[in-house]
Amino acid sequence: MNIIQVCPYDLSIPGGVQTHVTQLSNELVRKNNKVVVFAPSPSNPGSESEVNCEIKHLTSSTRIPWWGTSIDVSVLKPNEKSQILQFFDEFKPDIIHFHTIWNPVMQTQLLWMLPSSVKKVGTFHDTPPDRGLGKYIGANLMKAGAKYYLPKMDEIISVSETQTKAMGADPNSLPDNFRILPNGIDAESAKTIEKESNPDDEFRMIFIGRFENRKGVFELLEIYRRLQSEMLTKKISLKLIGNGPQYSEMNGFINEHSLDGVTIHKDVNDQEKNRLLLNSDLMIAPALYGESFGIVLLEAMALGVRVIGYGNEGYLTIGEKYGIENFPSPGNRDALFALVKQHIKMSAEAVKKLTSKGLDIAAEHDWKLIAQKIEYIYSR
Structure with missing residues (x-):
């Protein structure tokens, strides 16, 4: 045709x-x-x-x-x-x-x-x-x-x-x-990327999306700021992938609060995005509203990366299969903060089980x- x-x-x-x-x-x-x-x-x-x-x-x-x-x-x-x-x-x-x-x-x-x-x-x-x-x-x-x-x-x-x-x-x-x-989703194109070794004492988080109010990037930055003051068992880092009108404001917030380990990656191509995603432990999607589906969740699952986020109606299309406990109500920052801490402490067996579920869901798409x-x- x-x-x-x-x-x-x-x-x-x-x-x-x-x-x-x-x-x-x-x-x-x-x-x-x-x-x-x-x-x-x-x-x-x-x-x-x-x-x-x-x-x-x-x-x-x-x-x-x-x-x-x-x-x-x-x-x-x-x-x-x-x-x-x-x-x-x-x-x-x-x-x-x-x-x-x-x-x-x-x-x-x-x-x-x-x-x-x-x-x-x-x-x-x-x-x-x-x-x-x-x-x-x-x-x-x-x-x-x-x-x-x-x-x-x-x-x-x-x-x-x-x-x-x-x-x-x-x-x-x-x-x-x-x-x-x-x-x-096109999971095949990412299979050629090699995963880097991840030290056991490091926990790497990632956000992928437009830097705008709807996507909730400042929700995540506030959570990260709170995490820095916690006595965590692992060193944390956060990669922010995207671009948008809040870019300068985000930079100001990161510098003002001395958020160590936060890096912004603008205008990356698909291969670099997949490389950064593959070498992460947890993808966080704190979109507050206006999501019809949530393809970014599937992209992470297809690479064996755990996902959490706010339970807007679109994300729940996938979240209800993956585990609704990973998607608190939009704007409930305390719940999302507690959920991140839970994933940092998650046992290897629980990680394997959740990762396997994500791979199965991604395969359906x-x-x-x-x-x-x-x-x-x-x-x-």
Whole structure:
């Protein structure tokens, strides 16, 4: 099949949708499909996610803040529309797969331009905030958007029950063309990385995510500050992987409180991210709200790394299988602090048992399995 994957986000900036699009595209190429990824022009060309197919940069984008996170806004100009129409004539796509199609406004423009013969598939990834003003405005906007876009899709994919409900759909009573299909992970690419030896008296923690309020990085920094004053049996360290608007503020906090062992790693590529993750003991995901699934949890589990975090609705999609005791209520900093201490002291037998459970859960989400299901959706 000739397939176009449309990513509304800059592929040089790490994110769950970007990872989903690139890894799905790679697996579809491995399965002998011809794939082209449509995306905005990268702000940092050397840091684009690795993908084994052509990336067609359609237009520029502007990143704007949006309820504690950010979105890329891009608009196709008349000359860019002409080039895309010419590409449609030459490539003759069978499928165009939109991701978070309501992200303004490039994808909507593409939808209006498509030849009628092209099958339209939409994967919906995001959820509105579950607190504050955004809880009410965001929820209503998403349901209104769903009423407009869902009827225009031949096939609909939602990444979780949480996301499905956010669109106003009932997970127990979905139409024939609507499926709940979780995110996938590419565990194979990380198997070539060698794990470094870890001294028994050292405990290495890691955070991976955007440096913004929604992801709760300051929740983790406060916990680390408290840990430093504890009489722990092991030396601790914390790696923060990502970038975002709170970067300077984080640096100030780390210096002000003399947080030894904390390092920030900006704009790392996928291989370096996996290397840092593989050589960690515990991945902490303190996202407060707005998570639809939690692919970062699966990526850690696939590498044999334990995970804990706040139990927002998206993370609980995985957390309920892994062990809900590892996911206290969002914002319950005392509970998360106690949980970190518990993992520092965890016996080798308990570590092995939890790691094994994580590997089993991750295996269920291998892209080889997920992509096979998506190919079936394409062929319907």
